[in-house]
Amino acid sequence: MRITMPLQTTDAIVIGGHDLAEADRIVVFYTLTSGKVRAVADGVRRIRSRFGGNIQLFSHGRLVYFERPNRTLHKVNEFLAVRPHQGLREDLDRIALASTAVEAVALGVEENEPSPGLFELLAEALDHLETANRPVLVLEGFLLQLLRLLGYRPEFQECVRCRNQLPARDAAHLSPTHGGAICASCRAGAPDAFPVTPEALGFLRGAGGTPLRLMDRIALPSTTVREIMDAIHAFLCQVLGRPLRSADFLGRL
Ligand SMILES: [Zn+2]
Known part of the structure; x- marks a missing residue:
């Protein structure tokens, strides 16, 4: 035959x-x-x-x-x-960032389920990761948008338990198992919740809808960037079922 x-x-x-x-x-x-x-x-x-x-x-x-x-x-x-994308393979930081991007896609999608939107997003992310002066936020913006395309929309504007609006200038807590931000009164009901500063929360609120090419223009203190990375990776881990292998490498940047 x-x-x-x-x-x-x-x-x-x-x-x-x-x-x-x-x-x-x-x-x-x-x-x-x-x-x-x-x-x-x-x-x-x-x-x-x-x-x-x-x-x-x-x-x-x-x-x-x-x-x-x-x-x-x-x-x-x-x-x-x-x-x-030779430039992504010649620089240790960019290798770590781009590896995280492709690993998150490989883990998050099934075979034979095309998504032209996700394809475009990944292509755009790799282009910007190669050329951006601040590629870390390009990656974090990509991961936030990836979460949405995978059907998971973390809520950062209001408390996911009581639905009260969270004031823009306040700190809050984030709970990956509950899918977003938690107010002070609901904090006890979310044992996995961890604190987040207003600056990091501001990025999480805005970056899901910001084009990746603009990420390079956002200047934040390194402690805030670290906080954003940890928060997004906690949400990704919740969605993907395990931490990304590349995230260990990223932790050393
Ligand atoms: Zn609440």
């Missing part, structure tokens, strides 16, 4: 992968038309590989792959990097 393998062509970003024997590699792509796709790239680790160094983590390009019907592992035919 002859098995036909339809050839698919799509825009794709390399979001992960691991090595196999014989210089092969399983590559995880986030694609425009099919969402997350896992595919084997034969001989990709050979010096004279036909892929010619195009398949690298964070590369954004044109993917052609053989789709194996009813299988979750496909086969790469060709990949041409249009935006290689």
Whole structure:
């Protein structure tokens, strides 16, 4: 019996992968038309590989792959990097930030569930992570918007328990299990709640709807940035079911 393998062509970003024997590699792509796709790239680790160094983590390009019907592992035919994002792989801080972005996507989405909005957001985030002077806030803005696209909308304007508005200039507590901010009176009912300063809360309130290219213009003290990172990662951990591996690395920045 002859098995036909339809050839698919799509825009794709390399979001992960691991090595196999014989210089092969399983590559995880986030694609425009099919969402997350896992595919084997034969001989990709050979010096004279036909892929010619195009398949690298964070590369954004044109993917052609053989789709194996009813299988979750496909086969790469060709990949041409249009935006290689070399700058993301040459700087330790940017490696950590971009790794967190792609790991969050890889963990948060299912295979064969395309989301053009998420594809555009990830492509934009990688572009800005490569060039921004303050790439940390680009990542945090991306992660907040990712949470929304995954269907999880943390509430930062009002208390998630009693629904009272939280004054803009006040500190509050955040509870990932309750899905947002908690006022002082409800604090006892949310054992996981942790305090957040008005400055960090202000960023969390605004960044979900702010274009990533503007994140570079936001200047905040490093303690506030750290607070924002810890808060967003706590919410992500709640949604993804486990902490991101890259977050350890990020903690050392
Ligand atoms: Zn309350």
